[in-house]
Amino acid sequence: MFPKAHQYVNIHAHRLAISQDEWVLTNLFAGDDFPGANETAYYSTGLHPWHIKDADSEQLIKKVELAAENLKVLAIGETGLDKLIQTPLDLQLQVFGAQVEIAERRGLAVIIHAVRSYNELIEFAKVHQPAAAMIIHGFNGSFQIAEDLMKAGYYLSFGHRLLISDKLKDVVTHIPAEKIFLETDESEHGIRELYKVVSELRNISLESLKVMIGENVKQVLRIR
Template identity: 25%
Template sequence: MTSEAPLFDTHCHFDFNVFAEDFDAQLRQATEVGVKRILIPAIGEENWQRLELLSAHHNEIDWALGCHPYFLNQNSTQQVDNLIAYYHQTSVKPIAIGECGLDALVSVELGFQQQILQQHIQVANELGLPVLLHCRKAYNDLLRILKQFPIHNGGVLHGFSGSYQQAMQLLEKGLLIGVGGVITYPRANKTRNAIRQLPLDGILLETDAPDMPLNHFQGQSNHPKRLPVILSTLSELKQIEKQTIAQKIWQNSISLF
């Protein structure tokens, strides 16, 4: 399943060990189906250098610099300071700040998560970069922070699985909506209806590989080569020709990043 217009997987953890064996072949599987750019978000200080190296060695790969809420600890305040220092010493600059955000399902205290997210937004604003946002079960808290600390250079809420009302609130804050494998599940009515109604200029595509497996691929590691399946589902939901969607979303992605 290929697409003539290029595709941009705007959120893919392609540095994870599941892809490490014969990485060039893994990347080729994605590019052969039209995925011409892949953005890898950081999870924390432990993988910043790996992402920078992957980006340096592969023209198709871009990276983001940040601290995922799942991996925060008492040293994370120092990590944000280290993040700024690391940015200035990189030879291949990240194109976004993230993955950062809020996650009410992890053991890290939510108030501390909020503090670290605010710092990420401030860093992104200072550096003139967009933000890759993660949010699970903390939507109202996220909206409050976005109101208090506006994002100046755009961003994306990745892995969106909310309602149309929530999506529109995010668009009003200058964010785009990261659409992934959730829409391939017929039972995900709320999110499918939301995405069906959203304007095309508010959407990006992503896999979140190796997480968020698509319908019919449960139990398998997700892969950026499956991005065309998400595109096809989006085309079906919106009743818009696939190439039209692909071209518009490529423009959205390039404009943001």
């Protein structure tokens, strides 16, 4: 079921919803147990760049492919590119590309972990023109980078850093409404705090912000 009008959408968290008024896309890693088809929660699942190990990454991608058949899985991820880890970027790109293809085949979105790799993601989109909705989670770049990513087709999701960063506040205030998602990820801050800040920054009511992000969910997630 799509989020209801009164619900706060949390597009990326490593937990289930903590109240009735929260709608969460709960992340599972590729090695985790996958949900049963009749569970009420919705999930993203993918092979995180931190978990890529030469020996079993193919096996884990197969698990992701299998999980993508589950009607409760709405997105592949988190997957992505992280230039602060040892894993070679070539291998990360290969694993990322394979998972984007799974998302395309299944009509799913992609939740993207990006560390110092916004330029590589822009390049990836130019070359591959992904048909999947591509959501960068925990966006932490400048307004210029945000513009370049959006031009390349990406959506941006903002997490707890938004609460303390003037740079991110500026970005979330000025980018088009249809590109914005909010998330708690692993933070102990609630999704409500983020909604409150964004509604103040954009000078719209909480209700309007819920409608706005609810519409974005309908654009990118195919709830089956």
